[in-house]
Amino acid sequence: MRSEDIPPTDLTEAPAQRPPFLVALGERVRNLRSRQGMTRRAVAVAAGVSERHLANLEYGSGNVSVLVLLQVANALRCSLAELLGDLTTTSPEWLLIRELLGQRSEADLRRARVQLVELFGEGGNAQEQQNRIALIGLRGAGKTALGQRLADDLGFPFIELSREIEQFVGCQISEIHNLYGANAYRRYERRALEEAIQINPEFVIATPGGLVSDSANFNVLLSHCTTVWLQADPNDHMARVAAQGDLRPMAASREAMEDLKRILEGRAPFYSKADMAIQTSGRTEDQAFEALRDAVRQHLHRPA
Structure with a gap:
């Protein structure tokens, strides 16, 4: 059996019964893996986790402890990304910029990216x-x-x-x-x-x-x-x-x-x-x- 065919551990839970956040998280993991052109086995080896664990994550049956973090983030009225911390949570300006861009369309975001390139001189002649x-x-x-x-x-x-x-x-x-x-x-x-x-x-x-x-x-x-x-x-x-x-x-x-x-x-x-x-x-x-x-x-x- 190839790694892509390894089923999750728990198949008793219907998709509609799985926590939507975990389902969406699994979908993002699959999309990122596909974008990189990597098999599930390759990702599991690189991450140091079992293929079964990764299959569970992609299926939407990942470790429910992540839901606790989500609940804390909701209680604090912030995003999960802000709670965990990344580059965009390092300053008030980053947070304000994220707020401005958060609900924009793809077309708006593209225009913003092009203008930022021009503003900071990142583009060429x-x-x-x-x-x-x-x-x-x-x-x-x-x-x-x-x-x-x-x-x-x-x-x-x-x-x-x-x-x-x-x-x-x-x-x-x-x-x-x-x-x-x-x-x-x-x-x-x-x-x-x-x-x-x-x-x-x-x-x-x-x-x-x-x-x-x-x-x-x-x-x-x-x-x-x-x-x-x-x-x-x-x-x-x-x-x-x-x-x-x-x-x-x-x-x-x-x-x-x-x-x-x-x-x-x-x-x-x-x-x-x-x-x-x-x-x-x-x-x-x-x-x-x-x-x-x-x-x-x-x-x-x-x-x-």
Whole structure:
């Protein structure tokens, strides 16, 4: 039995009878795990807990002691995050900002983020941002093939960020994860991305599918590049990746398609923050390239 199939310890409680807070907590854990592209077993090992315990947590049957904390937070008229403490609870200004943003729509929050980037000078030169085209999406979306063609068409350098990370560290991506861990990989990813931005006023860059899982790295990308989400149906993602002889991170899973769908579902809300989206499914490579080229050229105000 694979780790994703391990049932919770207690199956007697119907979903409607489980505490809503624990159900929502379990859903957030599943979403975060999917966004990172990690199996339940991998998370359990990294966290030092049993897979059964993690399954209970995801199912909404986690340790009820967390409900005591929730009750205390309610009694104190504060959020659970404020009770536990995080960066946004360290000063009155943080709390006031949280209050202002708490009930805003996604569109409002996006506008606030863009204005904050401008306020603090975190973004790049407007013209350079326009001329840096970053392709995001899962493996198999066509980032490398279409990115190279787009770069040739525009006369821009083409950068594959995964290869830049490997050159920066001196070993393959899989070895970076195995030797140094996910946190170190994200640091190397950040350095390679910042170096590419610093050196190149214009480029087409193909990014790793999991870059959006790190908010700091994704912020850098959004602030300095025009982003394009290359979309594809799960079946096409899987077929293209298999054709490349690469099933990471699903190689050890007997249910690779389910894993891929979970990852895509977890990351889609972040991919959707891109400036534009191009659907590659149902199109030949030439057709997908034409759609991408036309959209980017329109953005750059270049004739097609």
